[in-house]
Amino acid sequence: MLKIPPHQVAGHQAGNGKLGPLVDESGRFYKPLQGDERGSNELKFYTSFSSNSRILEHISKFFPTFYGTQLIEASDGSGLKPHLVLEDLSVGRVNPSIVDIKIGSRTWAPEASEEYIQKCLKKDRETSSLPLGFRLSGIQIYGNRESGYWKPERTSMQNLPAEEVKLILKKFVSSNTSTDMDLQPDCAFAATVYGGSTGILSQLLEMKAWFEDQTMYHFYSCSILIMFEKGLALEGQNPGGQIKLIDFAHVIEGRGVIDHNFLGGLCSLIKFISEILTDPNEHKSLVSSVNGIN
Amino acid sequence: MLKIPPHQVAGHQAGNGKLGPLVDESGRFYKPLQGDERGSNELKFYTSFSSNSRILEHISKFFPTFYGTQLIEASDGSGLKPHLVLEDLSVGRVNPSIVDIKIGSRTWAPEASEEYIQKCLKKDRETSSLPLGFRLSGIQIYGNRESGYWKPERTSMQNLPAEEVKLILKKFVSSNTSTDMDLQPDCAFAATVYGGSTGILSQLLEMKAWFEDQTMYHFYSCSILIMFEKGLALEGQNPGGQIKLIDFAHVIEGRGVIDHNFLGGLCSLIKFISEILTDPNEHKSLVSSVNGIN
Numbered sequence: 001m002l003k004i005p006p007h008q009v010a011g012h013q014a015g016n017g018k019l020g021p022l023v024d025e026s027g028r029f030y031k032p033l034q035g036d037e038r039g040s041n042e043l044k045f046y047t048s049f050s051s052n053s054r055i056l057e058h059i060s061k062f063f064p065t066f067y068g069t070q071l072i073e074a075s076d077g078s079g080l081k082p083h084l085v086l087e088d089l090s091v092g093r094v095n096p097s098i099v100d101i102k103i104g105s106r107t108w109a110p111e112a113s114e115e116y117i118q119k120c121l122k123k124d125r126e127t128s129s130l131p132l133g134f135r136l137s138g139i140q141i142y143g144n145r146e147s148g149y150w151k152p153e154r155t156s157m158q159n160l161p162a163e164e165v166k167l168i169l170k171k172f173v174s175s176n177t178s179t180d181m182d183l184q185p186d187c188a189f190a191a192t193v194y195g196g197s198t199g200i201l202s203q204l205l206e207m208k209a210w211f212e213d214q215t216m217y218h219f220y221s222c223s224i225l226i227m228f229e230k231g232l233a234l235e236g237q238n239p240g241g242q243i244k245l246i247d248f249a250h251v252i253e254g255r256g257v258i259d260h261n262f263l264g265g266l267c268s269l270i271k272f273i274s275e276i277l278t279d280p281n282e283h284k285s286l287v288s289s290v291n292g293i294n
Numbered sequence: 295m296l297k298i299p300p301h302q303v304a305g306h307q308a309g310n311g312k313l314g315p316l317v318d319e320s321g322r323f324y325k326p327l328q329g330d331e332r333g334s335n336e337l338k339f340y341t342s343f344s345s346n347s348r349i350l351e352h353i354s355k356f357f358p359t360f361y362g363t364q365l366i367e368a369s370d371g372s373g374l375k376p377h378l379v380l381e382d383l384s385v386g387r388v389n390p391s392i393v394d395i396k397i398g399s400r401t402w403a404p405e406a407s408e409e410y411i412q413k414c415l416k417k418d419r420e421t422s423s424l425p426l427g428f429r430l431s432g433i434q435i436y437g438n439r440e441s442g443y444w445k446p447e448r449t450s451m452q453n454l455p456a457e458e459v460k461l462i463l464k465k466f467v468s469s470n471t472s473t474d475m476d477l478q479p480d481c482a483f484a485a486t487v488y489g490g491s492t493g494i495l496s497q498l499l500e501m502k503a504w505f506e507d508q509t510m511y512h513f514y515s516c517s518i519l520i521m522f523e524k525g526l527a528l529e530g531q532n533p534g535g536q537i538k539l540i541d542f543a544h545v546i547e548g549r550g551v552i553d554h555n556f557l558g559g560l561c562s563l564i565k566f567i568s569e570i571l572t573d574p575n576e577h578k579s580l581v582s583s584v585n586g587i588n
Contacts, residue, residue, distance in 0.1 A: 105400070105555060110424045121415075130404045133554035162550045212561055256456045258565045260427035261399060264558030267506055271552045 001025060002072065007090040010100040010138030010154060010223065011247065014075035022075055022083075027091040029064070030072055030083040038249035043069065043084060045217070045248040052216070059210050062203070062245050064089060089225065089244050095149075098227045099172055100137040100246075103265040105130050107221040109252045120221070127158040132165060133265035137223055139168065142230040143177030150181045162272075170276055172226075175234070187280035189233045193241045194277050200226055201277060203243045204270050211263040218259040220250040224269070295319060296366065301384040304394040304432030304448060304517065305541065308369035316369055316377075321385040323358070324366055324377040332543035337363065337378060339511070339542040346510070353504050356497070356539050358383060383519065383538050389443075392521045393466055394431040394540075397559040399424050401515040403546045414515070421452040426459060427559035431517055433462065436524045437471030444475050456566075464570055466520075469528070481574035483527045487535045488571050494520055495571060497537045498564050505557040512553040514544040518563070 002022040004014045012032075014020030021031045033039035046066040049055060065087035074081040090096055107129065108120035127135045136157035141150045150171075160168070167185065173193045174185035194200045204224075225244045233239035275282075296316040298308045306326075308314030315325045327333035340360040343349060359381035368375040384390055401423060402414035421429045430451035435444045444465075454462070461479065467487045468479035488494045498518075519538045527533035569576075 110419065125404065131549075132551055166550075212565070215565070255425075256460075257426055258562050260558030260562040263561055264554030267557055268552050268554040271506070271509070 002030065004075070005029065005088070005090065007093070007096055007098055007140065009098050009140050009151070017076050019074055019076040019078070019081075022072070023088045023090075027088045028067060029086045029088040030070070031086060032074060033069065033082045033084060034249065039082075041251065042247075042249040045251040046084060046086075049217070049248075054216070058206065062207055062243060064244060064246065089227070089246075093227065093229060093240075095142040095229065095231050096227050097140065097142045097172060097230050098225060099139040099169075100223045100225055101134050101269060102129065102137045102221060102223045103134045103269070104220065104222075104261045105133045105265060106261050107250070109218065109220045109250060111252065112250075128160055128162075128165060129265075132162060133268035136160065136165060136168060139172070141172055141181070143179065143181075144234075147177040147179045166272055166276065169272055170280070173228075173276070175230075187276065189228075189230070189239060190276055190280045192233055193228045193239050194273050198241075200228075200241045200243060201270065201273050203241075204266065204273065207243065207245075208263065208266055208270060211259055211266060213258070215254040215256050215258055218252050218254050218257075219245070219248070219262045220252065221247065222251070222262070223247050224266075296324065298369070299323065299382070299384065301387070301390055301392055301434065303392050303434050303445070304396075311370050313368055313370040313372070313375075316366070317382045317384075321382045322361060323380045323382040324364065325380060326368060327363065327376045327378060328543065333376075335545065336541075336543040339545040340378060340380075343511070343542075348510070352500060356501055356537060358538060358540065383521070383540075387521065387523060387534075389436040389523065389525050390521050391434065391436045391466060391524050392519060393433040393463075394517045394519055395428050395563060396423065396431045396515065396517045397428045397563070398514065398516075398555045399427045399559060400555050401544070403512065403514045403544060405546065406544075422454055422456075422459060423559075426456060427562035430454065430459060430462060433466070435466055435475070437473065437475075438524075438528075441471040441473045460566055460570065463566055464574070467522075467570070469524075481570065483522075483524070483533060484570055484574045486527055487522045487533050488567050492535075494522075494535045494537060495564065495567050497535075498560065498567065501537065501539075502557065502560055502564060505553055505560060507552070509548040509550050509552055512546050512548050512551075513539070513542070513556045514546065515541065516545070516556070517541050518560075 002024055005021055005023045012020045014022060019032050021029055023029050033043060049063065050066040067085040069082050070085050071080045072083050073079065105124065107124055108117045124130050129135045138154045139152065139157060143150060170185040170187050171181060173187055173189040175188040176183055176185055223246050225246055228239040228241040296318055299315055299317045306314045308316060313326050315323055317323050327337060343357065344360040361379040363376050364379050365374045366377050367373065399418065401418055402411045418424050423429045432448045433446065433451060437444060464479040464481050465475060467481055467483040469482040470477055470479055517540050519540055522533040522535040524533065
């Protein structure tokens with residue numbers, strides 16, 4: 001029995017007769033293959049990556065498992081359509097807090113079409129991609145049983161200045177419920193989610209080490225998902241913080257060069273998370289604390 | 295007595311009635327203050343940086359010492375003009391090999407004028423800046439007493455593919471003279487120039503660690519100079535490999551965010567140098583050795 005994924009925070013979404021991904025009860029995620037070259041490119045990437053013997057487990061764990069393609073009934077009622085069959089990343093999660101972060105100050109590959117480049121460049125300049133090296137594409141933060149999720153409009157997340165992005169990344173690991181998100185975040189779970197030897201920061205650093213070295217793929221317009229279970233954190237258990245890379249419709253060959261665009265954005269995100277860990281209660285604005293040029 | 299710098303490989307150059315930098319015999323380098331905001335911006339940067347107590351010596355050593363400004367006779371005969379007074383980086387060098395590498399896949403700041411952005415974007419796309427994250431802006435490689443320097447056209451260096459850039463960075467540390475630059479580079483001095491605890495790679499990694507952390511300045515359109523003395527290397531002495539950052543007309547405030555654009559390009563350059571050190575005699579093309587997407 002296929003259904004609409006309950007925890008999707010960004011990307012095309014099924015429902016109301018629209019085309020979007022579906023999940024089943026066995027833990028598989030069915031992503032419609034986009035009809036244009038985005039679909040064939042994403043399939044090409046998954047096929048290459050999943051059979052690449054140079055990708056070791058400590059890196060492949062950051063990617064959804066790929067199970068091939070399958071014809072299934074599309075969510076928009078248009079009949080049988082080819083779908084990528086992937087691991088459902090939300091399996092085993094009860095009330096996941098999730099943020100989708102599109103990495104890179106540039107979301108377009110040099111060889112993309114002029115029309116596509118201009119469209120992406122415009123969006124990169126209008127959002128925080130250009131100044132920050134990444135943009136928040138979507139988020140849901142679990143509050144508690146009563147208040148449920150805080151899930152702001154996706155478009156409202158994309159062009160925030162540095163201090164606002166930092167505030168959101170603090171809220172993400174705070175005990176504030178969804179009804180008191182306007183209060184100062186307490187960063188109650190920063191240490192257990194972002195910190196520690198298996199926490200988010202450690203995982204991001206492991207990913208960074210790979211990006212400093214690998215010259216096989218350039219990941220334009222990919223996202224890092226950060227997920228954890230606030231319910232477990234509230235009970236004092238390991239909150240299961242995890243990062244995953246998703247969305248590979250614009251991956252190209254690296255041709256012997258590292259993905260400096262992704263790496264730069266990743267390092268910027270790492271700096272934000274590090275600062276929250278180092279100084280979770282720093283409340284003054286970032287800007288005023290910087291001894292800048294003037 | 296002011297004269298034209300003998301070892302400039304990029305940027306505006308004096309001579310033939312043109313405006314360009316001059317040097318004196320006391321080790322100072324006089325750079326004409328550009329009349330527009332580039333001049334005032336570069337002066338603002340040097341003033342801020344040289345008085346910034348958060349810049350420690352292990353970082354400030356990568357920058358030319360700043361001695362203020364001075365009115366001197368401009369090289370184009372236009373009379374007294376304000377000049378930045380800087381350290382002459384070639385002091386003490388006899389026959390320096392020098393490469394000027396403009397760092398970053400993007401040479402424009404988000405807040406630059408639309409006209410300037412379009413001009414830079416065009417050049418970034420036409421050169422290796424976009425694919426590689428840096429471009430070679432100029433080079434001179436000392437051969438020996440007879441053959442002198444190999445100093446190719448600057449424009450011929452800027453849009454080379456990865457494998458050609460790697461070849462140039464190999465030639466840079468090879469014993470080939472300027473008349474046999476077409477031969478396969480022997481990388482005879484790779485270990486002593488690029489390698490070792492005080493070599494170029496170590497210095498680049500020290501600079502990288504700073505860029506992963508500092509959120510004070512964003513260095514658009516800056517160059518890293520890499521210099522050493524082949525004459526000393528030929529005699530088995532320490533070749534004095536050194537990196538310096540130059541050209542700060544487009545530095546802006548960091549506003550609490552790391553310079554992910556510079557950092558990405560720097561990491562890309564580091565990867566090139568690392569590969570040459572790891573495998574100096576790898577002769578096959580980079581492209582064919584990559585198990586890419588296809």
